[in-house]
Amino acid sequence: MADLVQFIDSKIEKNPVFLLGNEAIARGAVEAGIEFASSYPGTPSSEVGETLSHVADKLGIKFLYSVNEKVALESAFAASISGMRSLVFMKHVGLNVASDPFVSIVYTGTRGGLVIMTADDPSMFSSQNEQDNRHYADLAHIPMIEPSNPQEAKDFVKAAFELSEKYHIPVLFRTTTRVSHMRGPVNVGEIPKIKGTRRVFERDPERFVSLPVNAIGLKKMLMEKLGEIAVESDMSFMNKAQSNMVSEIGAITSGSGYNSLMDAVASHSIEIDVLKIGFTNPLPRGMIAEFLRKHDKVVIVEELDPYMEEKIRAIAQINGIRTRIYGKLDGYFPLVYELNPDAVLQSLARILNMPGYIQGKSPKTGVDLPPRPPVLCPGCPHRGTYYVVKRSVRMSNIKNPIYASDIGCYSLGTYDPFDEADTLISMGSSIGVANGFSMVTDQKVIAFIGDSTFYHSGIPPLINAVHNNLNMLVIIMDNGTTAMTGQQPNPGNELDYNGKPVTGIPIEDVVRGIGVSNVSLLDPYNLKESFATINRSLHQTGVSVIISRRECAIIRDRKLRKNGEIEIYTVNQDKCGKCMNCVENFSCPALFIEKGEIQINPSICDGCGVCAEPLVCPFNAIEVKK
Amino acid sequence: MTYNIRLAGVGGQGIITAGNIISEAAMRSGQKVIMSEIHGLSQRGGSVTVDVRIGDCYGPIISQSSCDLVIGLELIETFRAIESFENVGTALMSTEKINPISLSMHKKEYPCLEDLMEKYGMGTRIYPVEAGEIAMEAGSSKAVNIVMIGVALGLNLFPMTADEVVYVLKDTFPEKKLGINMKALELGIALSGRMKTNIRENSTIQNRSS
Numbered sequence A: 001m002a003d004l005v006q007f008i009d010s011k012i013e014k015n016p017v018f019l020l021g022n023e024a025i026a027r028g029a030v031e032a033g034i035e036f037a038s039s040y041p042g043t044p045s046s047e048v049g050e051t052l053s054h055v056a057d058k059l060g061i062k063f064l065y066s067v068n069e070k071v072a073l074e075s076a077f078a079a080s081i082s083g084m085r086s087l088v089f090m091k092h093v094g095l096n097v098a099s100d101p102f103v104s105i106v107y108t109g110t111r112g113g114l115v116i117m118t119a120d121d122p123s124m125f126s127s128q129n130e131q132d133n134r135h136y137a138d139l140a141h142i143p144m145i146e147p148s149n150p151q152e153a154k155d156f157v158k159a160a161f162e163l164s165e166k167y168h169i170p171v172l173f174r175t176t177t178r179v180s181h182m183r184g185p186v187n188v189g190e191i192p193k194i195k196g197t198r199r200v201f202e203r204d205p206e207r208f209v210s211l212p213v214n215a216i217g218l219k220k221m222l223m224e225k226l227g228e229i230a231v232e233s234d235m236s237f238m239n240k241a242q243s244n245m246v247s248e249i250g251a252i253t254s255g256s257g258y259n260s261l262m263d264a265v266a267s268h269s270i271e272i273d274v275l276k277i278g279f280t281n282p283l284p285r286g287m288i289a290e291f292l293r294k295h296d297k298v299v300i301v302e303e304l305d306p307y308m309e310e311k312i313r314a315i316a317q318i319n320g321i322r323t324r325i326y327g328k329l330d331g332y333f334p335l336v337y338e339l340n341p342d343a344v345l346q347s348l349a350r351i352l353n354m355p356g357y358i359q360g361k362s363p364k365t366g367v368d369l370p371p372r373p374p375v376l377c378p379g380c381p382h383r384g385t386y387y388v389v390k391r392s393v394r395m396s397n398i399k400n401p402i403y404a405s406d407i408g409c410y411s412l413g414t415y416d417p418f419d420e421a422d423t424l425i426s427m428g429s430s431i432g433v434a435n436g437f438s439m440v441t442d443q444k445v446i447a448f449i450g451d452s453t454f455y456h457s458g459i460p461p462l463i464n465a466v467h468n469n470l471n472m473l474v475i476i477m478d479n480g481t482t483a484m485t486g487q488q489p490n491p492g493n494e495l496d497y498n499g500k501p502v503t504g505i506p507i508e509d510v511v512r513g514i515g516v517s518n519v520s521l522l523d524p525y526n527l528k529e530s531f532a533t534i535n536r537s538l539h540q541t542g543v544s545v546i547i548s549r550r551e552c553a554i555i556r557d558r559k560l561r562k563n564g565e566i567e568i569y570t571v572n573q574d575k576c577g578k579c580m581n582c583v584e585n586f587s588c589p590a591l592f593i594e595k596g597e598i599q600i601n602p603s604i605c606d607g608c609g610v611c612a613e614p615l616v617c618p619f620n621a622i623e624v625k626k
Numbered sequence B: 001m002t003y004n005i006r007l008a009g010v011g012g013q014g015i016i017t018a019g020n021i022i023s024e025a026a027m028r029s030g031q032k033v034i035m036s037e038i039h040g041l042s043q044r045g046g047s048v049t050v051d052v053r054i055g056d057c058y059g060p061i062i063s064q065s066s067c068d069l070v071i072g073l074e075l076i077e078t079f080r081a082i083e084s085f086e087n088v089g090t091a092l093m094s095t096e097k098i099n100p101i102s103l104s105m106h107k108k109e110y111p112c113l114e115d116l117m118e119k120y121g122m123g124t125r126i127y128p129v130e131a132g133e134i135a136m137e138a139g140s141s142k143a144v145n146i147v148m149i150g151v152a153l154g155l156n157l158f159p160m161t162a163d164e165v166v167y168v169l170k171d172t173f174p175e176k177k178l179g180i181n182m183k184a185l186e187l188g189i190a191l192s193g194r195m196k197t198n199i200r201e202n203s204t205i206q207n208r209s210s
């Protein structure tokens, strides 16, 4: 928290401040005078929201977590065309969800500056794919800006707002995990006083109603605008040639690739000229042509796809430049994963013919150390749900069930001992694929989906299932929060992030409203009743919904610890029958074996007491610690 | 030149806090610092690392061959960190054990320190630290991270002074938690004095490259 307090209190005289890339983006937006911000949380973009949620009220900024990225973008667009500077941010796949309005609002254009921040995840630290969102810039013809570090993140966001307002066009602000989650010194600037009043939207249907009759003209105007913006890119401070007056070799780079390149060349005293590009769409074509002309060889250092490389090769071709260009298309750089300094060095060593640096042996990996993948927290309500579902399915003799899982903490149910995920694709896909399975197989289909994900994208596929009389059991795991990304609120909550009352929308009302008649509620801390409920539902036909409701253990823990009410559990060794069921099949991370005895780690047990239930411990050996 | 530190442990052990304190103290001493953080799914009780790079550098990633110091808050995680580099200068290792559920699930027990030492961390100077006990002595099992910072300071493994760290502690912790953490820092520094001699006597631990 210290850093968040520091964030808002930071005055210029405290410079530099130690900020996370995402905090720097929030700071830059605040310095740019945003009056509106919206998002759906997603790693690695979430801390922008965490930061804004702490300062928005104080600064008079209207900030909200939206039900999904599409609604977040549409709201920010409305704020923009009502005259406010607006920021909307999401993880890379979030832009897929928002892509429908995204493409069209570039046609219509904006009024108050609108910056759309998207965070890519090379190496997939917490994502299902490593799509390169720079391609969205081409798809939508939207200007794009990419910082390499927190200082640039802050400065470039401000520039993005200015650009957006000057050309009445949204601007895509693209980061990657390493930039968003890199902490570094940032010189902050003044925070302006914002009007924060309400606006009057001035209608202009020819612009904002994109019926074909209007869109036809808008597309042409957009391409003209982009031509003007290309000139801007060629003069932008965000693109910089750093010349060491080396005529032989130069590198063109951007984002994280720049950092890895600079670290690699610095540590091995390699002399190279560098053209660093922060304004990546439209590329500074003139600058690039000039840089190419000055060097015999040019290396393109960029993460993920050869996005710049293809265009740079085209620039060379159009200008008749014969410089030898090296990149991914000719196999010198890898097409997958983040580009770390070692990888860059390997590629440079091949290009520059430095045999000494080409790695022979692969580094040690310590692969035989016991692995420690992420696990559901001690006391996590999902553990009870998964445990009971697995048992019920087995007891009911259901052969070949299909478990369609979804995105959230409960994705961890894919690991042992639960192994309850056969598909996991995108937000809401559990119910979506369950539709298809129900139509083409006779297997029992069980869809797991969290509360936030259900509101986000789970409702349309449920409507589809009911409408088409399909068969499936949908288990909505309602822990009352968007847990994985840091416990942000969602439409089920009665209080917003700032404690203000909002209208909670009960999932059972939604589900019944859609027409599901078999709706049951269970408490995953009560295994016996949960077991009965699930058993019943497994035998129903049609669409059945179970809402498994218990608050996220992290939230529960925070409350209990504050009141000093936590009661932890211990194993009574005299009673323990050493069946090992608790560790093998329930597997709370607080449980472990030492000298053949089951123990509970008192510093991580959160006292949920679920392991003490006879369905987990048939010997009743787990007791409250006195 | 950069001085590269990897902090390793298990989600929930206060690794980001430790990284922040080291970084801010280095910044106070006038040096450039970059730190990488881990967020999202990986925080849920899994292996977590935070890298701190002090000096002239651009990105947060430490190259395979240039990790100067590993600070491990947990045994297995310390070795995992050491093993993820080609070589590591020095490692401070808290002897805290947090059982990975992957072990108990398969009815296995936590490996003992001697076995781990036997197999991993060759070529690295490893200092085991009973940080858990010291943290309890300071008043909270949660203060392991600060004990380790104290030990590192005492062993002169940080390019900054204790005063700079103290300043940052005061800035970081609220009044009611500051006492415990100050105590943890002091006890860590004090322990380092005793450790140096221990290390000299115990040559099997001191230098395993021979």
Ligand code: SF4
Pocket (backbone or CB within 6 Å): A375, A376, A377, A379, A380, A381, A382, A409, A410, A479, A483, A484, A552, A553, A554, A555, B044
């Ligand atoms: S954060 Fe909450 S929902 Fe996620 S694993 Fe932990 S207890 Fe479960």
Ligand code: SF4
Pocket (backbone or CB within 6 Å): A378, A379, A568, A569, A588, A589, A590, A591, A600, A604, A605, A606, A607, A608, A609, A610, A611, A612
């Ligand atoms: S009571 Fe049992 S299941 Fe709950 S956190 Fe403690 S050890 Fe884990």
